[in-house]
Amino acid sequence: MSKPLVTATFLMILTATLLAASSFARDQPIASRLDGWGQHHHAIATTR
Numbered sequence: 001m002s003k004p005l006v007t008a009t010f011l012m013i014l015t016a017t018l019l020a021a022s023s024f025a026r027d028q029p030i031a032s033r034l035d036g037w038g039q040h041h042h043a044i045a046t047t048r
Helices: 003-024 030-047
Strands: none
16 A cells, blocks of 8 residues: 555544544443454554
C-alpha cells in the first residue's frame, strides 16, 4: 500500500476508535474497550 493510503486508513481507524470509546464509555469499562481494540488493531497489523 502507498504511504498516504496507510496514513489515511490509520487516521480513520483512530477516529472511529475515539468515537466508539466515547460512546461506549458509559456502558462498558474502558479496559475492555481498549483490549478489544488492541486485538483488532493487532490483527490488522499482522495481515499487512
